[in-house]
Amino acid sequence: MGQRLLMKGNEAIAEAAIRAGCFHYFGYPITPQTEIAHYMAKKLPKVGGVFLQAESEIAAVNMVYGAGSTGIRVMTSSSSPGISLKQEGLSYMAGSQVPAVVVNIVRAGPGLGGIQPAQCDYFQACKGGGHGDYRQIVLAPSSVQELYELTVEAFNLADRYRIVVMILGDGILGQMMEVVEFRDKEEIADIEKPWAVTGHGGKRKQNVITSIHLDPAVLEKMNQNLQDKYRLITENECRYELYNSEDAEVFIVAYGTVARIAKSIIEMAKNEGLKVGLIRPITLWPFPQEAFDKVKDRAKAFLTVEMSSGQMIEDVRLAVNGTGPVYFHGRMGGMVPNKFDILAQIKEIYSRHINS
Numbered sequence: 001m002g003q004r005l006l007m008k009g010n011e012a013i014a015e016a017a018i019r020a021g022c023f024h025y026f027g028y029p030i031t032p033q034t035e036i037a038h039y040m041a042k043k044l045p046k047v048g049g050v051f052l053q054a055e056s057e058i059a060a061v062n063m064v065y066g067a068g069s070t071g072i073r074v075m076t077s078s079s080s081p082g083i084s085l086k087q088e089g090l091s092y093m094a095g096s097q098v099p100a101v102v103v104n105i106v107r108a109g110p111g112l113g114g115i116q117p118a119q120c121d122y123f124q125a126c127k128g129g130g131h132g133d134y135r136q137i138v139l140a141p142s143s144v145q146e147l148y149e150l151t152v153e154a155f156n157l158a159d160r161y162r163i164v165v166m167i168l169g170d171g172i173l174g175q176m177m178e179v180v181e182f183r184d185k186e187e188i189a190d191i192e193k194p195w196a197v198t199g200h201g202g203k204r205k206q207n208v209i210t211s212i213h214l215d216p217a218v219l220e221k222m223n224q225n226l227q228d229k230y231r232l233i234t235e236n237e238c239r240y241e242l243y244n245s246e247d248a249e250v251f252i253v254a255y256g257t258v259a260r261i262a263k264s265i266i267e268m269a270k271n272e273g274l275k276v277g278l279i280r281p282i283t284l285w286p287f288p289q290e291a292f293d294k295v296k297d298r299a300k301a302f303l304t305v306e307m308s309s310g311q312m313i314e315d316v317r318l319a320v321n322g323t324g325p326v327y328f329h330g331r332m333g334g335m336v337p338n339k340f341d342i343l344a345q346i347k348e349i350y351s352r353h354i355n356s
Helices: 009-019 034-047 057-068 080-085 087-096 122-126 144-161 171-175 216-236 256-271 289-295 312-320 339-353
Strands: 004-008 024-027 050-053 074-078 100-108 114-117 137-139 164-170 177-181 240-243 250-253 276-281 283-285 301-306 326-330
Touching: 004 009, 009 034, 009 100, 009 144, 009 164, 009 171, 009 177, 024 034, 024 057, 034 050, 057 074, 057 080, 057 087, 057 100, 074 080, 080 087, 080 100, 087 164, 100 144, 100 171, 114 171, 122 164, 122 283, 137 144, 144 164, 144 177, 144 216, 164 171, 164 256, 171 256, 240 256, 240 289, 250 256, 250 339, 256 276, 256 301, 256 339, 276 289, 289 312, 301 312, 301 339, 312 326, 326 339
Parallel strands: 024 050, 024 074, 074 100, 100 164, 137 164, 250 276, 250 301, 301 326
Antiparallel strands: 004 177, 100 114, 137 283, 240 276
16 A cells, blocks of 8 residues: 545545546535545546546436447546436437446435434335346445445446446435545556447448347347446455454444444443454445354344445345344434444344343
């Protein structure tokens, strides 16, 4: 590792993108992610890149679609209502297999909601917020250091699989400041892109980027190819952290900011003789089934904690597959889960399933 800088999370994302070879950014301001656009507007012209503030989120995502079609690395960012406006474009990019990185620094909803942090966009990100049978890789950092590292990795994954990769953060991660240790040189995947729309002087067949196929058999074949790719990603790219898992009896399942809170709860639980571990999904899609398989023989119960009404819990229940009870603790509207409330719920789970 090399340079160490104190940076805001949003700025770390932007710096990471530039270091990863992304010199084209199209976006529209919205709190709490606007610093990404500010940073790109300041830095990209200095490195020969292009920053453009579009007239709307819809325009921005379609500019990303067009730029990505040429094979360059490109990014957009927004927060929850803005990401909603980008959904049609993301579906088009999935159908056309155009790689790009999209950042969502989630704020509270529904509707215009509020600018406070939330995790209420899990369904939108992981279940396909737009139309059609498509997926996108969803990465969930839990620190400013991970915002940097996973943003770099997002571009490599996008190119490797010709897919949209979403960085799913929240208002706390975007606004908080931590020391980031940057590598001297990034590992940028060198991937040929024979599909890209570029000038060729008549030396090859014309490339066409499109998601429309009027012949149902052709469209089905295209969809089958996408599903094959998604299965390959599921096999190869699941990422997670197991924390204090060796002898844990109750597992908290949390991601992002909430996983940081969970680690402090685990230390509190230790002082009271409670054996609590953490499963932290880093890829929200593909969801890390393997993490649950590793602990299911000793886990007595699971507690999913989210800044939402309960969205990831559906995937947790599927991963647990009946091997143990799954409980939920959630806060909404920009409220952050309280560690004392969660610890009290863990004690209740203990009395019900372990100390009874």
